[in-house]
Amino acid sequence: MAHNCENCNFRAHYDKKPNSxxxxxxxxxxxxxxxxxxxxTSQSEEKKAELRAKYNFTKY
Known part of the structure; x- marks a missing residue:
């Protein structure tokens, strides 16, 4: 299944203004x-670590 998370408008908005x-x-x-x-979960371990750090994400 293809995910559009790389191009998500909400994600882009977070990247620009995380406190909005x-x-x-x-x-x-x-x-x-x-x-x-x-x-x-489909990302490499390196990419997961990057995403965890960038978004303070610890769920998976």
């Missing part, structure tokens, strides 16, 4: 999004 409402919403959303889970 949409940025905070996206960050909360990735804890529950099945698309993000599929995207995240």
């Amino acid at each position: 409402f949409l940025g905070k919403f996206w960050r909360w959303h990735i804890n529950y999004c099945p698309g993000w889970k599929g995207y995240f």
Whole structure:
């Protein structure tokens, strides 16, 4: 299954303005999004570490 997480508009908004409402919403959303889970778990361990650090993500 292809994931569009690399091109997600909400993710881009978070990257630009993480403290905005949409940025905070996206960050909360990735804890529950099945698309993000599929995207995240399909990445290499190096990429996962990068994403964990960038988004303070520890769920998977």
